[in-house]
Amino acid sequence: MNQFFSLPRFGRLLRKHTTENLARYALGAAVLLGGMLVVMGFLSYLSGGISHVGQAVLFILFLMGAGSFFTSTMLGQFGVGSRAALALTLPASQFEKYLVAWLFSLPVFLAVFVADFYLADWLVLSFSRGDNTLLNVFGDAEAVITVGIVFLVLHGVALYGSIFFRQYQFIKTAFVFFLAATVLIFINYQVMKGVIGPEFRMAMPLGSVNLKNGPSLSLPDEQSRPILLPLLALLPLLWLAAYARLTEKQL
Template sequence: MNNYFSLKRFRQLFIKHTVEHYRTYLMSASVLAGVFLLGGMFIFYMIQGPMDAGFQTALFAMLMVIAGPIFTSTIFTDFGDKRKAIPALTLPASQLEKFLVSWIYSYVIFLLVFTGIFYLVLSILLNLKQWPGHHPEMLYIFQDKFCVLLLIFSLLQAITMYGAIRFEKLHFIKIGFSFFIFYALLILVNTIFLRVLVGRQIFPATPFAFLNFPDGTNYYSIGLNAQQSAWAFIVLPVVVLLFWIAAYFKLKEKQA
């Protein structure tokens, strides 16, 4: 068992990784906070009304699914640099321990830091400008719709993590290009399948989304019921887990 995971060895590896990269992570967090603050101030003074919770949620979701993959794509940069690859791969630690350190930083710690910075900047912005007769409201992340956001983030993080190990250079560009090509093919195949299934012309459709089709001058949209939609919440976590497993074995392959 110690060949796969040792708590003492994992703790030492985590500390080593933190000491070596904390300056980069602090700088990244500072840049993120600066972008949030400057961008938020611009948006805040451009809108003609108070920033409600719905608008805050949209910003939170959009920034998370952009910043998360960008950060994750850098987590394995040492393996793309020949000078750093050999020391990183030959560290006296198992592949599982190395994978877990990177996963914790790119998933758990990123979510905590991102959420903390967003709330800090949001609280500053909400106090910069007061609207008469309006009590400032702040988004609350502990609700059902944020489970969907977390699921989407997990999928993007898992795909990016695999790509960060798979590609040696230009990680984010190659991952993004591969993702959009795959997504376009997925929509194409799904649309052709549904077109054959229903026997009529339909608009491009993504899996588990609405089926939209014209009928004369009218347009119709068919969605999944609650029971059918629940399958998406079963399938997607499985896909996320498979990508994490694939990323682990890809890392293991590099060290072999």
């Protein structure tokens, strides 16, 4: 039998993981649904409904937050203690264990999240006073691609953090991520200020440039899309780094 990947062995591992964690995942999906209902219901009550823009913003915020938190828990069982011993001694390869975590944290999570969001959105709009309609989250292809790339990068960061840190993976990963983002924004600000001069006010990395008493400058869409390519290059590196870290785990 192939020691790297065996479909029957992977199927047994997938069934075992699903059986043992189905109740926990279902409870998490219910909590996520309840949280979205509370937030969206409160905002709808204040404004008499939720516009398409508001629905899109909430979708992105919930997606990034819930996705990062859930992913940061996927490989935590390989940290320390009895859970790590049980996980590491399972009769399956490290790649198969990693693949189970990847499948549940990405395609399975996305399917459940979209279903939860649409159910919450439909329920809230059904009882709202306005005449708002459901948002088609797949209606704008460019927005879907942009949000998808950012989510995949966050998924890679959270997945690596779940195996790199032994405890409090989400908190520690979030701290390191925001610290790195702050440093990057500061360096970008200093570089742009030195290039543009005193008229420069603010610019986010990979974003538009704001000038004092002047217009906001940005690249045309056809020229700004290639800027996202470096983020795409990060994806396989983050996923491979998480897998490599998992292969280092020993009893």
